[in-house]
Amino acid sequence: MKIAIIGLGHVGLVTACCLVNWGHQVYGFDQDEKKVKQIKEGVPPFYEPALDQLLQDTLASEHFLVHSTLTEAISQCELILLAVGTPISTEGKLDLNQLWQALEDLVSLPILPPYLLIKSTVPPGTTTQIYHRLQDRVEDVICHPEFLRQGNAIEDFQHPNRLIFGLHHEDSQAVIQQLYHPFQKKSHLFQYCTPASAELIKLGANAFLATKISFINQMANFAEQVGANIEEISIGLGSDPRIGPQFLQAGLGYGGPCLPKDLTALSTLAESPLLASTTQINEQQPHFLLQRIESELGDLKGCPIALLGLTFKPNTNDLQASQAMYLAELLLQRGAIVQAYDPVIKDTPCKQLQLAQTIEDAIKGSKAVIIATDWEDFQQLDWSLLQRFRISNLFDGRNLFPYKRAQKLARIFRITYHSVGRPTIRVE
């Protein structure tokens, strides 16, 4: 199929490369000229594991053509995928400016492809609003929400657990089957529903996941008060198939470009007290760790601290709504000298933050070490380094070390180990 993709951010670019890999011809458009130039040179504008090689292979196939303005080539396409950004506004609503602008650009073209698929996350009613605007020029406008996770985006695209389509016409299923031809024999993956339901499935999924995290974090905070261990509680809760083990890892809380944004959007739209509490608990979570650090180390003014991890989660270079960055800012506000190390971050907007080249450089001269992002590198942390640099306190904000292992390591290397919702391990 010939497919146009408007918006080559995380969603659009990964989608483009994967679709070419399935044999489609893709025309990619992004208004950001710098981004377009970079993509044409085979360099992804963001970090995503394995994307650089996939992009280079995709470009070499000559089935991916990239432009900074919409061209008439679009009229030869069978469908358009719209993947522009929908950030959150100051009023807590999804900002649809990029989407309306893209639509205006489309309307000005003499011929439009028959199908428009909206991959951007939008509030209920948006897809149908677009359909009414374009009704006499297209067959259907379909809401097709995206569920890929940054850091796992290619794998998620190639092995989806569901494909949701909010349609205005049942006939539109035929074009969807062509688009997703590798899954033609996996009919259980496809869910067809109304556009409004598809829009709400997307917002609901992220709001639910965020709520699960805030739930376990609140349980963790209470577990600390009563001397229980959240690791054991998570295993006990997650073994119930109605609950499931995922997103039950207590820690500093969620962040990134999707969970906080989609949760806030749904919370505002639905005026939901439940979702408002989810946000509030998440905002508090770094403060709990900060209190623990202060009660252990005392006044943080002038205190050198090593912070391991800055991104909102591992395998991405995204700092948006990162709880690790938030914790760094809280520490700096208290006057601490923060030496941060992150495997992929080489610069941040926070100028007071000192960036170390290696874990060792971050730890050297620090009074304590904090783990703020669950990068695999930190799971392999060499505790003898801590001992060598006379670190007596490790604050594990992501519960990266299973409790029994942490007990053993703490004893061997004589380090006090603090985590979230689990008793502190002290070595006399």
Ligand SMILES: NC(=O)c1ccc[n+]([C@@H]2O[C@H](COP(=O)([O-])OP(=O)(O)OC[C@H]3O[C@@H](n4cnc5c(N)ncnc54)[C@H](O)[C@@H]3O)[C@@H](O)[C@H]2O)c1
């Ligand atoms: N990033 C994720 O992990 C993720 C996951 C699921 C869903 N989503 C949703 O998918 C959508 C896209 O997300 P993203 O992370 O790729 O966004 P992004 O902001 O990284 O990329 C959007 C791209 O669209 C381009 N753009 C904006 N207006 C344009 C126009 N008029 N014409 C051409 N290009 C235009 C921008 O220059 C940018 O490159 C959002 O609605 C987001 O909520 C994102």
